[in-house]
Amino acid sequence: MAARRVSLNTEYLIDMDGVLYRENQLIPGAKEFVTALIASGAPFVFLTNNSSPTPEDLSVRLGHLGLPGISPQHLS
Ligand SMILES: [Mg+2]
Numbered sequence: 810m811a812a813r814r815v816s817l818n819t820e821y822l823i824d825m826d827g828v829l830y831r832e833n834q835l836i837p838g839a840k841e842f843v844t845a846l847i848a849s850g851a852p853f854v855f856l857t858n859n860s861s862p863t864p865e866d867l868s869v870r871l872g873h874l875g876l877p878g879i880s881p882q883h884l885s
Contacts, residue, residue: 821846821853825867829855835874843876845860 823829823846829839846853857867864881871879 820851823853823855825855825857825871826859828873829876829885830874830880833874841873843879853883855879857885 828836829843830836833884855867855871862870864884867884868881870878871884
């Protein structure tokens with residue numbers, strides 16, 4: 810698998826597992842946090858140390874958890 814690159818023009822690197830969700834549940838406040846983060850316009854990337862899912866997979870998963878519309882470019 811090719812290494813995924815994260816833009817250096819990123820203000821926030823945010824872990825997902827245990828921060829935005831735990832197993833199949835959003836963590837309380839995660840949706841509000843993500844909404845505010847997107848509204849701020851700050852560059853961000855959500856990270857996982859699970860290398861199996863693609864960024865597209867992660868976008869779909871976040872959508873199912875209640876965080877729709879997170880572009881794969883924001884996921885690594
Ligand atoms: Mg974690």
